[in-house]
């Protein structure tokens with residue numbers, strides 16, 4: 053087994069849970085020595101969403117060159133690394149298998165320890181990531197309330213310390229990113245919907261349509277499917293009176309975005325106050341949303357930690373960061389681990 057040298061541990065990470073084939077190398081769980089992301093977005097855009105079989109096949113084609121490229125970017129050899137981290141779940145089973153199998157083979161050949169990482173945990177640890185040459189970000193303080201908003205998940209977790217997650221609530225139906233993607237499709241905007249809605253909303257009036265804010269009082273859960281249906285009803289009504297061509301896409305996008313942002317910010321702030329959190333962390337693809345970032349910054353009395361844009365959507369740097377913290381806490385895995393396509397964050401041992 054290779055010697056682990058915590059003050060300068062270098063972790064190579066692989067991420068293949070969905071439609072990005074990614075590999076990164078980080079030092080100390082933060083400093084990026086290399087980060088390569090091969091996006092399949094254009095391939096899936098023609099299906100209007102991720103096509104699982106196509107994703108797995110594409111990962112097989114892209115992964116080895118992506119890993120090579122990361123090692124070249126970092127100017128490192130296998131001997132200069134301390135561990136291999138890999139996304140084990142949640143995600144698409146076939147896609148996850150491609151990454152896990154390669155990671156196991158590399159760990160076996162190199163003798164490096166293998167660290168299986170939860171993808172959601174990776175999103176949270178994206179807040180520790182910084183580019184080589186830049187100063188490290190301020191360390192989030194615990195207890196830390198983490199709002200995770202991605203294409204597949206929307207949940208609030210209270211972290212009392214590193215690697216410990218107490219789930220306060222989550223979505224009962226659509227994830228926030230999924231709602232963005234579905235509403236974008238209703239409005240005739242391209243996939244992925246989040247950036248498209250944000251772009252269209254810039255020219256729109258967020259107060260023109262009063263879409264519902266599902267507060268679900270008394271719980272920290274979220275629900276976005278009613279909001280999506282309300283947008284659908286409004287679109288149908290407008291199409292009947294104005295015609296599809298005249299649909300006020302910008303106002304619809306801005307009003308929908310405002311409803312999502314209100315609920316996410318409002319509930320997270322209330323949860324932070326009632327749970328004794330000292331700070332709030334926002335992560336996942338939807339954390340790239342400018343309106344959401346601005347609303348948190350302007351409304352929160354708590355320090356807010358939001359990763360830079362490039363690390364909000366899927367990448368392997370965040371998996372390397374989470375992998376580093378698992379490594380230094382002695383949480384390595386054996387070579388016979390399997391993928392876990394549904395792996396709740398709250399199942400991770402604290």
Ligand code: KG4
Nearest residue numbers: 202203204229246247337338340341365366
């Ligand atoms: O975290 P991520 O890359 O993948 C998952 O783990 O799901 O998140 C992708 C999701 C998509 O639903 C996408 O529409 C959304 O994040 N997203 C955004 C923005 N950028 C990406 N949603 C709102 N505004 C954005 N700027």
Ligand code: ZN
Nearest residue numbers: 175202337366
């Ligand atoms: Zn993700």
